[in-house]
Amino acid sequence: MNAQVTEWIALAEGDLDTARRELRARLRPNYNAACFHSHQCAEKYLKGFMLDHDIPFEKIHDLLKLWMQIKRHFPEFELIQEWLGLLNQYPVATRYPGLHLSREEAKDAVQATHRVRFFIRSRMGLPPE
Numbered sequence: 001m002n003a004q005v006t007e008w009i010a011l012a013e014g015d016l017d018t019a020r021r022e023l024r025a026r027l028r029p030n031y032n033a034a035c036f037h038s039h040q041c042a043e044k045y046l047k048g049f050m051l052d053h054d055i056p057f058e059k060i061h062d063l064l065k066l067w068m069q070i071k072r073h074f075p076e077f078e079l080i081q082e083w084l085g086l087l088n089q090y091p092v093a094t095r096y097p098g099l100h101l102s103r104e105e106a107k108d109a110v111q112a113t114h115r116v117r118f119f120i121r122s123r124m125g126l127p128p129e
Contacts, residue, residue, distance in 0.1 A: 001052060001124070008048030009126070015041040016117065019110050023103070031106035036094040038109035039063070039087045045120045046070065046084075052124060061091040080119050083112035 015037040022034035039061075046066045050057045055069055063084040071077045087109060093099050118128055 005048050005052045008044050008051060012041045012044035012048065012117070015044065016110075016113060019106075019113065023106050023110050029103070029106075031101040031103055032094040032099060034106035035087075035090040035101050035109040038106075038113040039090040039094075041113045042084060042087050042116045043091075045117055049120050049124060063088045074123070076123075077119075080116050083115050086112045087116070 019034045019037035019041065022030045022037070042063055043061060043066070046063065047057055049055075050066065050070060053070075053073065055073060057066060057069060060066065064081070067077060067081060067084050090109065094101070121128060
């Protein structure tokens with residue numbers, strides 16, 4: 001794994017840490033931020049995987065478009081479509097007023113990210129944690 005892939009993974013882990021922190025916060029939890037960073041973690045794992053496997057990608061945030069590019073080469077990625085679909089609703093909507101996500105929605109987003117993360121890490125030869 002090259003240094004650039006390692007950096008994508010490290011950035012993804014930072015986003016997951018932030019999502020977890022917001023989910024656990026007792027004082028002023030920001031569930032929108034937990035969902036946003038859950039999406040960011042999944043996006044960075046997808047891009048890290050693509051870079052590691054020489055699959056070119058655009059500077060986009062649409063998880064399902066990235067997923068479709070990967071799935072052409074790795075059909076087993078079909079297994080994570082549902083989780084990516086859940087996360088794909090968050091990159092823009094969570095950054096603007098009017099959306100107030102619940103703790104349960106944030107919990108679902110973090111859980112989906114954990115599943116995507118585990119799936120991709122296992123295919124990259126990385127330990128689960």
